[in-house]
Each structure stands twice: as C-alpha cells, then as structure tokens.
Amino acid sequence: MKRLLIKGGRVLDTQTKTDGVLDILVENGIIVKIEENIPSENTEVIDARNLWVLPGLVDMHAHLREPGFEYKETIESGTKAAAAGGFTTIACMPNTNPVIDNAFLVEYIFSKIQKEGFVKVKPIGAVSKDLKGEVLAEIGDMIQAGAVAFSDDGHPISDTSLMKKAMEYASMWDKVIISHCEEPTLSRGGFMNEGKKSTILGMQAIPEIAEDIMVARDLILAQYTGCKVHIAHVSTKGSVEMIRQAKAKGVRVTCEVTPHHFSLTQEVEDGWNAQTKVNPPLRTKEDVEAILKGLQDGTIDAIATDHAPHHRDEKILEYALAPSGISGLETALPLAMTNLVKNNILTPLQLVEKMSFHPAKILDLDVGTLQIGKCADITIINPDKKEIVDKNEFYSKGKNTPFHGMELYGKVFYTIVEGKIVKNIETIQRGE
Known part of the structure; x- marks a missing residue:
C-alpha cells in the first residue's frame, strides 16, 4: 500500500x-x-x-497544439508545464490540425495523454466541423468518447442559427458550450483595443463592442435554449455587467478571466513587442477594475490561463503578423497570488474557488476538492x-x-x- x-x-x-x-x-x-x-x-x-x-488546480482553457503544431507545444511539454504551474487537470482546446471535431481525435488525445501526460487532460471538442462555423461537429459521438465541453475557441461562431442548434444539441447531454465572443466584422484585422492608444500607435483596432455584442447574443440564446454557456476570456466592463445581470435572471451562464486580462492594460503595448498581443486584446484600466469587481462578487466564476504557446520565431515578427497568445500555465498562479490575493481582491478560499473548484464544477469533473474518499x-x-x-x-x-x-x-x-x-x-x- x-x-x-x-x-x-x-x-x-x-x-x-x-x-x-x-x-x-x-x-x-x-x-x-x-x-x-x-x-x-x-x-x-x-x-x-x-x-x-490546495485542491489540485484546474485549468479549463489551454492549448496543447497537438496534433499538428508540435513545434509550438506537445502534450508532453504542455502537461509538464501544467505540473510546474500547479495544475493537476487541464482541458485542451480543439483548434489543432486536424481539428478535434470527431470521436477518433478525442480518443487519440486520451491515448497520447496515457503515454506522455504528466497531469490529467480533458479534451474539449469543436462545435463546428473544422472550426468553419458552417456545420455542426459530431457532438454526440465526441461526448461518448469523453469530450467534456464544446468550443470553436479562436473562431467566433457568427452564424446565430448554428449556435442555437449547438446549444440545443449540447443541452440534451447537459454539456457546456464555451463561447469565444467576438463579432468578426468589427474585430477583423484588429490587433489591439480601440481607443486613444491605438490611434496614437496607428494600429488597426478591435472595439470593446465586438465582444459585448456577441456576449449579449449568447446570453439571449442561453436563456432561450436553457443550455449551459460559458463565456471564455472575458475582457470588457460591458461583458462583466451583462453576465452579472443574466445570472440574476437565472440564465445558466458562467465565465472566466485570464491572468493577463486582470494583470495588464493596453498601456503596456508599444506597437512592436508582440509578447503583449492577445485575443481578446488587453483593455483599459476601467475594464480591469470591472474584472476585479466581478471576481470579488462572484460574477466571474473562474480563472483560466488561455495557455497559447508559440514558437519564438513567430512572436518576433512585426506586431500585425505575429500570432496572438501568451504561454500562461507557469505564471497563472503567481499572477493570481500577486495581483489578487496579496492585494486583498480575493481571499485564499476564493482563489481556490476560481482556480480549482469552479472550473471542475463547470466541466462536471469529480476533482477540485479535498475530501475523504x-x-x-x-x-x-x-x-x-x-x-x-x-x-x-x-x-x-x-x-x-x-x-x-x-x-x-x-x-x-x-x-x-x-x-x-x-x-x-x-x-x-x-x-x-
């Protein structure tokens, strides 16, 4: 024994x-x-x-890049980073190549984890085939294979009819749809938050309403269908307030924030260092203040890394050409400790709630707690x-x-x- x-x-x-x-x-x-x-x-x-x-930390939003982008990350290196960051369970997003949009690829992820994983990994399946937002993926088959949620993360689902169908279908199994809220005709081609800073730098920008409009739509759909909907990487004060109001109405909505969105503002961006380029972009001081209030009052349920590793050569490209994302698994807990707990934004128990208990509960995982048995x-x-x-x-x-x-x-x-x-x-x- x-x-x-x-x-x-x-x-x-x-x-x-x-x-x-x-x-x-x-x-x-x-x-x-x-x-x-x-x-x-x-x-x-x-x-x-x-x-x-603490109960083992749970990250409900990570990109492990495998299959297809092993030069950025692998299941082995990504789960090793998760262990280093204190995470015992992570959920991996489906925007790989090929896309995780069928049962075979869900099973492939599990087989790789068994051989190479350092921590537990739960696959998230795609909502639409090949993340194109045109035809529903094989949601039922993927659930049977072990997918814990569904998302086209990185690709907003602009077809409202398709999103409605996805919610109706997922609700048959009481599974959650994780939504990347971004109105593409407003965000297309943008690199940073729209405002005075983007104007000074001469950068094509993304207005806050690009997120707010899609959050509003998905909250309406969630209320209509009764589906569990989770809003990924919330970044605007408007989104926080709409989610707060929706929860008060009984809408089955949860949401997450990333460490970089509560730790940084657009003021750190200089237009050339792409280490600060993320999607959604870094926002204003007022947005960060709204996020901190949302964390305190329970509007924001979870802290998720949105771990998005890229190759060094990609991130040294000029700002417009470099990919978005931060390698976040190994800095998430220290950022939360430094900016939230040490600043009395969250208590230690609230930190555990946001980084362990709630992510597990949202994904319906039997982890995230320290109890006998x-x-x-x-x-x-x-x-x-x-x-x-x-x-x-x-x-x-x-x-x-x-x-x-x-x-x-x-x-x-x-x-x-x-x-x-x-x-x-x-x-x-x-x-x-």
Missing part, C-alpha cells in the same frame, strides 16, 4: 469551507484522513509547515515565496510572455496527481 502524508500545512478547500492547519493522509491515490497530528509511521512525508495545501489531486505552494519570472526556464515550448523579469509571489512546491508526486521542489516526473 502506497501511503503519503502531507503534514502541518494550511489546508484550503472551498466545498467544505476548510481553512486550517491539518494533515492529509493519502493511500493508493485516495484521501483517507484529514485531521490534526496523523501518525507518520511507514509513510512518505511531505513537510508542509508554512505552506498552503476523493482522488488525491493536490497542489502545495509557498504563498510568500517571491521569484523572478524567467521564460527561459519554462517547461513549455512556448517562451512567449510579457511577464519575463517580473517578481511574483507564490511558488509551487508540489503537484500531486492521484497521490503521485509529479512535481516537487526540484524536479518534474511522470507519476507512473
């Missing part, structure tokens, strides 16, 4: 409202005791004094440890980040998947 004892850490769990210094005993991958002063005989012990013990997916961090971000030390193939050189709080000491240590302070290894 394999036994692991996590001793003397501050155990934080949203579902049970636990916040106290306790021991956790794990046997054969299952949590069997959570109490004070558990004896340590014949047990591997982790000394967690002065550390936080549950799988031992556990993240242990030092909340007060400060480190300087060094992109050259990323485990991800993607070194694209605007946070290089920043000093951030919150270092992951251990990532434990099903009772097996996949990351400790020094190394990362598969939990064989």
